[in-house]
Amino acid sequence: MSAFGSTLANTNPNRSTEVVHPPTDSVSSLCFSPKANYLVATSWDNQVRCWEMMRNGTNLASAAKAAMSHDQPALCSTWKDDGTTVFSGGCDKQVKMWPLGGNAVTVGTHDAPVKEVAWIPEMNMLVSGGWDKTLRYWDLRQQSPVHVQQLPDRCYALSVRHPLMVVGTADRNLVVYNLQNPQAEFKKIVSPLKYQTRCVAAFPDQQGFLVGSIEGRVGVHHLDDTQQSKNFTFKCHRENTDIYSVNSLNFHPVHHTFATAGSDGAFNFWDKDSKQRLKAMSRCSQPIPCSAFNNDGSIYAYAVCYDWSKGAENHNPATAKAYIYLHAPQESEVKGKPRVNTGGRNTVSNNSTAAIDGISERPGEPWETSIPIIMVGTLETT
Amino acid sequence: MGKKKKRVESKVWCYYCDREFDDEKILVQHQKAKHFKCHVCHKKLSTAGGMSIHVLQVHKENVNKYVNVFLLHYSPVFCLYSINSDCCCLARGEKQAWHVLTYPHYVDFVNFNVFSVLERVCVLIHSCSMSVLSISIGSVVGFTLVSSSSVVPNAKADRESTDIEIYGMQGIPADVLAAHYGDDDDDVPSKSAKVEIPSSQVGVVPGSLGVGYPPQSTLGMRPFYNPSLPVPPGGWQVPPRPQPWFPQYPAVSVPPPAPLGMVQQPLFPVQNVRPPISSTVPPGLQPPVSIAPPGLPASSPSLPVPQPLFPVVANNNVPTQSSPFSASMLSTSIPLGSAEPKSLIDPHTSNNIMASSYHASGFQGGTPVNSHSYASGPNTAGPSIGPPPVIANKAPAIQPATNEVYLVWDDEAMSMEERRMSLSKYQVHDETSQLHGFIFQMRSIDAEIDRRISGSRLAGRMAF
Secondary structure, X not given: OOOOOOHHXXXXXXXXXXXXXXXXXXXXXXXXXXXXXXXXXXXXXXXXXXXXXXXEOOEEEEEEEEEEEOOOOEEEEEEOOOOXXXXXXXXXXXEEEEEOOOOOEEEEEOOOOEEEEEEEOOOOEEEEEEOOOEEEEEOOOOOOOOEEEEOOOOEEEEEEEOOEEEEEEHHHEEEEEEOOOOOOEEEEEEOOOOOOEEEEEEOOOOOEEEEEEOOOEEEEEEOOHHHHHHOEEEEOOEEOOEEOOEEEEEEOOOOOOEEEEEOOOOEEEXXXXXXXEEEEOOOOXXXXXXXXXXXXXXXXXXXXXXXXXXXXXHOOOOOOOOEEEEEOOOHHHHOOOOOOOOOOOOOOOOOOOOOOOOOXXXXXXXXXXXXXXXXXXXXXXX | OOOOOOOOOOOEEOOOOOOXXXXXXXXXXXXXXXXXXXXXXXXXXXXXXXXXXXXXXXXOOOOOEEEEEEEEEEOOOEEEEEEOOEEEEEEOOOOOOEEEOOOOXXXXXXXXXXXXXXXXXXXXXXXXHHOOOOOXXXXXXXXXXXXXXXXXXOOOHXXXXXXXXXXXXXXXXXXXHHHHHXXXXXXXXXXXXXXXXXXXXXXXXXXXXHHHHHHHHHOOOHHHOOOOOOHHHHHOOOOOOOOOOOOXXXXXXXXXXXXXXXXXXXXXXXXXXXXXXXXXXXXXXHHHHHHHHXXXXXXXXXXXXXXXXXXXXXXXXXHHHHHHHHHHHHHHHHHHOOXXXXXXXXXXXXHHHHHHHHHHHHOOOOOOOOOOOOOOOOOOOOOOOOOOOOOOOOHHHOOOOOOOOEEOOOOOOXXXXXXXXXXXXXXXXXXXXXXXXXXXXHHHHHHHHHXXXXXXXXXXXXXX
């Protein structure tokens, strides 16, 4: 970035609000409560911490609320839909449930570190994916999983928008599940990107998903075969000859635009329907390994800390610090824009979604109906 | 501004592979990534000598040079082998210092000589006595160790020695330096092979298999090539894509259906080929099949190509314009059939001309053949971080001289978190001092890498 001015400017060039009492080691995941402005962060220092965000006027403030710990670094976190409980998984291979204000209990274990965890309110179950190449569904009342789903390789990324669930694994596999029939893979494809999958995000309207790779590229993929023409990829998080990994993809809950955060320390806001970048934010001095929107999209939290993208040799434990920042996105940054028309070209926009309000929601989505799957079914609990 | 008389004709170039670069910094990066990179742990060293020392000390092996060996003729009595263009005859039972490649997995045990040296290889051959596999004439049977001195990976034949100390442009012997500038036409980049598929970085194996073919042709043994043999290099790409692609994709991007797309697409922008196609139109309903493929690639270049570059907004309107156009053309073309081929074709081609002219303006030489919307590799040129709605007409101007780009995280086999977990600091329950972790760091990384190597799915990887 700029010269060796104040280091504060380097790690926070966007002048975001800094969260107090950040973790002492890198942050591995961030998650906002669906009900209130509580933020949970898991970290490589084994802790799962919770802060409350308060807004006074235009300012954001944070206050540390609670913490619990795993035995080894915690890698993932999610909230229950009622905002009372936090689930987390980590390198100790355990999936823990933490009712805020109480103690954490282990609800399940994998055979290898748990990389991703997600709560599915419609099924009242927790799903977790780990490096043991399995997805496990947990009914919180019992220690053994309701179902163990084999994955083609280690789980690297997971995104759920009922009934769509997308899992990105090692070896560039992407497996799509219809949660109404979770025991069957709805679709298994090879990633449209040529490099290792880093993150996935399911569209809010469940029409498809985004996939990000280590090669500074994001793919937009629709599930329905008739919409394949709308698939595309774009490059991002690159600088001159350096290509950084895209670490996090998050949809804005209201506008359905999305944000990407990368190892270059920058985060950007994009609109996939008009295929524009809405806003590029300044680069921080350290990578951004994870980020999250809060429930109404008024706060975008991102962590600035080393994500290991340059290996162990670039990690100096003595000086490495982790920060979590809160950015309040402006409307212009996250609201979808209509396609830009340059004069003289008639836009026969057969697949235009006049993105004035973001995505136009289309009910009765084709991908659900045209594929022979069990449409309405109760989950057979084994 | 005017042309400068003495341009930067003395561009920096890489001693090992003769590639040119604008900037010495980029040259050094290239050397580190390509030539001074340990093939075992992918650590980038700063010199060739340093790399060979690293490999020797950390991984306990020599970076050796191997050459293909081909089976010319075999009989129960003796086997005839060739090393490139030399022939060598081995009597049955005779032992030589061969390293046998188990990669093609074709061994005719009856006729095959036992090669010693690598005990585990011998065991392999012995142990597959029950299996009936066949080796055919012309197939690669192994690699022979030509020289045991260390070599620099990805280097040209006469520049492979690790003894010469090269860093950037420093250390190049005077005669080589002069010879380089004496050559008028440097074939600038070996752009040919340069789609940076990470799996191709694996080591000597794929490259050398490719190298093997030309010498083979000098022997005139081409027809004898086991047709299944070329599959592995081509199939090199198969392991990453075992799943069937959905029909909409393969039209452009995937190698297996490539023949269809590849064949049709060159026809596509060329106008005068159209009449021949139209002449096949008359025969009834067949044409929809033959028209549709030209139609598909017709739409496919226009569809995927304009879409990929995200910040480019202006061009996005074009394909949407042309795609419904061609779609409607398609739908009309099928029922019309033999009726009016000519008139069909004209709007089609005019449509395509429009599309291709937008290609020219829009994209940095993204050829229809290559530029499916899905990551055509890091060769797609040009920086892509730019102000949001930038018209790509300007983008081609800023193109790095080399199409090589550097992934900051380039390990395909593991994720960043997995690598981080290999640190002992995170495995031990007490996170004591960093010093503790630092000491054990190398050991645990080595252990991790050994785990990776043994579990490697890359069949062709030679495990020494």
